Amino acid sequence: MLDYPDEKEARQGLDMLAKQLRSLPMNSGNYGLIHYDFQLDNVFYKKEHRSFQVIDFDDAMYHWYACDVVTALDDFLNEPIDLNRSEVQAFLNGYRAIATLSDQAIRQFSCFKDSLSCISFLNYYERSKV
Numbered sequence: 001m002l003d004y005p006d007e008k009e010a011r012q013g014l015d016m017l018a019k020q021l022r023s024l025p026m027n028s029g030n031y032g033l034i035h036y037d038f039q040l041d042n043v044f045y046k047k048e049h050r051s052f053q054v055i056d057f058d059d060a061m062y063h064w065y066a067c068d069v070v071t072a073l074d075d076f077l078n079e080p081i082d083l084n085r086s087e088v089q090a091f092l093n094g095y096r097a098i099a100t101l102s103d104q105a106i107r108q109f110s111c112f113k114d115s116l117s118c119i120s121f122l123n124y125y126e127r128s129k130v
Contacts, residue, residue: 014118017111017114017115017118020111021111021115024064024108024111026064029100030064030065030066030100030102030105031062031063031064031065032062032065033060033061033062034060034061034062034063034064034065034067034068034071035054035056035057035059035060035068035071036059036060036061036063036067036068036071036116036119037056037058037059037071038054038068038071038072039071039072039074039075042054042055042056043055059123061119063115064105064108064112065099065101065105066101066105066106066108066109066112067112067115067116069091069092069095069101069105069109070109070112070113070116071116072091073087073088073091074113074116076088076091081109081110081113083106083109092106
C-alpha cells in the first residue's frame with residue numbers, strides 16, 4: 001500500500017480496521033504474547049506423556065489472545081464466520097474449559113480475522129521484496 005497511495009478503498013478499510021482494534025480493551029487477561037501460527041501442523045501429541053507440544057514460534061507477536069483462537073480455527077472460519085459449526089463449538093468449549101474467552105472477544109472474531117489477513121499480506125509483501 002505504501003507504493004500505491006491512491007488506493008483509497010484499501011486505505012479506508014485499513015483505517016476502519018485500525019480504529020476498531022484501537023477501541024478494543026487491552027489488559028493482561030485478553031492481550032499478550034500469542035503464537036500466531038497455531039495450526040494443527042504445529043502441534044504434536046506425545047503419547048508417552050499424554051501431552052501436546054507446540055512448535056514454530058517464529059511468527060509470535062503481541063496481540064489479543066482471541067487472535068490465536070481465530071488462527072487455530074482458520075480452516076473452519078469461512079466468511080461469514082459460522083460459530084455454530086460443531087468443530088468450532090468443540091474447540092471453543094475446550095478452550096474455555098482452561099482459559100478465559102469472553103463473548104465480546106468472540107464477537108470480534110471477524111475483526112481479528114481481518115487483522116491477521118493484513119499481517120499475513122504485509123509479511124508476504126516484505127518477503128517478496130527481498
